[in-house]
Amino acid sequence: MIGILLMLIVLSGIYYWVLQAPMTQPELIWMLAGERLANGFHMYKDVVDDTGPLSAGVYWVIHLIFGKNFFVYKLIAGLIILFQVAYINSLFIQYKSFEENTYIPGAVMIVLFHLSFDFLTISPALMGGTFIVLALGQLFSQTVLQKEGSDSVLLVGVFGGIATCFHFPLVIFLPFLIVSGIVVSGFSFNQFVLSLVGYLLPIALCALYYFWMDALPEFIFEYFFATRIIDVYSHVNLKDVLILFALPILLTLTGYFVGTWFKLITVNQQKQRQLILIFLIFAIFSIFLTNRRTPYQWIILIPAFTYFISQIFIYLTQTRVINTFAVILFLGVPLVGYSWLVYQKSSGKLESYAIIYQEKHKITQGKRILVLGDDTAYYKNASLATSYLNSKLSNRILKDFDDYADMAMVYQEFLTEKPDVIIDQEKVFENLIERIPPLGNLYQKNGEFTYFLK
Template identity: 85%
Template sequence: MSSIYYWVLKAPMIQPELIWMLAGERLASGFHMYKDVVDDTGPLSAGVYWIIHLVFGKNLFIYKFIAGIVILFQVAYINSLFIQYKSFEENTYIPAAVMIVLFHLSFDFLTISPALMGSTFIVLALGQLFSQTVLQKEGSDSVLLVGVFGGIATCFHFPLVIFLPFLIVAGIAVSGFSFNQFVLSLIGYFLPIVFCGLYYFWMDALPEFIFEYFFATRIIDIYSHVGFMDVVVLFALPILLALFGYFVGAWFKLITVNQQKQRQLIVIFLVFAISSIFLTNRSTPYQWIILIPALTYFISQIFIYLTHAKALNVLAVVFFIGVPLVGYSWLAYQKNSGNLRSYEVKYQEKHKITAGKRILVLGDDIAYYKEASLATSYLNSKLSNRILKDFDDFADMASVYQEFLTERPEVIIDQESAFENLIKRIPLLENLYQKSGEDVYLLR
């Protein structure tokens, strides 16, 4: 199914993928996230991109390959979870098949995004909650792991911070955490975040880490790569099937007390998963990937509990053929209508001016980076504007001038006139660069 996206529909590289590659490349050059790379990518996600670049370089295929491994792990883990804790009466691989199909709903699910990596640890935390529900453990290991996995997920992808209240509500209301277990879970949750904070404190970048990762992503403009209603249309079929699956399970099957607790966990999980979407600052389908475990649980109930043969056959066709077909059709339509212009990296003739050079792009058209490398720390243009346009802060202006003087980007693409205004404020920069074209500055 994945091959149709890439070989038939020619799914494009997306802008976030290029951002992640550039961050990994700069970290591999000896720089530090947030201090030397202005962006809101999670610290652990940035670490993964750093390792990928060290080993494989700028390689889009590796992003897809590693994502495939992570997806298979999630599928195997969720299916084994349902079997181990008797979520359904039968030991079945239907949830695995359902989950694989759901991962092919959108082409950008199939890349190693922070959302995919973070959701993996949320799934692991969910597994620990399942163990508390079914086995009623008195030990503290699973309680601690619930928090640790939740904290790690937050360090991969900030919107997953919404699962802190999920762990609290689910732990107390469903899994029956005692006060001591609740406190232990909270300690486990904050451990990974504190360790990340300590690392950036040692790197003299703690304020940048706190601002760029925890706060700036909520106050800068949202990147509307894909319209919200376009994503809702994409998810309409699986959400409708999940609702139908919920009613099938509620009406046609008597469940045990443990299965009832598991259903409550999944319902609460789904509510918080939907809430996390509203914390994202990039409007894209892959931000919705966290919904997949809950959708898998409810849709699986259709094929496990429904006994009417004709209805079951129709629903099987609708799901196993309809869901991937919706994804393929959605991508084809978005490409043909030009709606992906602000999402895809469309490399054209004008972008070749930067091939093989160290450059800086101040604007949204980052395709100039596809065959080039980032110079200076200003990767995220919206976050960088707080520094580059802060003309009243002499410390910021001195820092900006020093960075341009030290790194000397060979080409600057000034799409928002930020550098033009900067030259007026720091005339010494005019000695370094000459204007060539409407928004291009070349190193003298």
């Protein structure tokens, strides 16, 4: 594990100290949400965004303790990654997934985490995926030990529900838990109901909290529905993501066939392979529920990739073949990630994903601002004013000119918070002024889309 920790430090260091990996737009959005919550506001009611309730809570706590600190996001992510690596490796050892006790899965997993620079931040996908991994561990215990107790059955559901409250696309693992629990782990009807109750419990508690905060409709709409019907944020095109993942996918397929053809396994190991295979299928489906097309959304695939790739090094016996695959994995995968980042930066493709801070963005430094558009770099050294953090979600309110209740609420919010600067890239505020003339008396236009408070 010390060696795995050193690998994490070295491989991550190359991203941030050598290649200068930038802050991403989602990271800045999470920081802004945490900052606004730390100022006494409530998610969904006072922050229009689709970040998961538990993820938002984590960002709130981080801001309370550390403020808007980019390094802390990386440090905490590193600790979560180490936990996942240690847990998965111990899981395979405890339940005899392979004949020998080995740290090969841990080494494989830490390398896979460096396929993309945005894997190394505390994203909702990383936090939610941790609880899916914990649920997988409970399913392993059911498979191997055939427990009659209800504790692990309940925890399977609870961990799955918590994961959904961190990152909505992980809701797809509810049918995974059902299918794998019944087909592979042999859940009885009572165990199935207990697991389902455990799954719904965290979601019900979040809903109850927002009911108390008088924000239940906003929670239901913004988190569960809105991001599935608005346009997807295409930060990175699908072709580039597939190029990035081509090598791990190829190694995973190789590992699957090596495990199938070159090794006779026990009944329990066969059940574990079925679990991981079903896990991988549902993990792929979860990607289609995401509303931001980015590499970090694929991070949930890593545990399954780890299991199958490890079989290459455990089951093959030819030294030359093993050494070849070792070079491909331990050098090839990080180099693919580094090269991908360099190419994205040099080609300008990263501008739609990363925060590219330029001279024009300095006009908002130290101010309370509102950006109505996609150029969130204006927020880097500024704070959010008003609740309209997610521009696409906010447009359903700001452009709803026929709803007088919405227009009255918008006017009251602008009147109360009075952003120092409004960046109106999509001419939303310009149309608002036409509908609500008193707003125009508060601001003076300077340039094509910039409004300053008088």
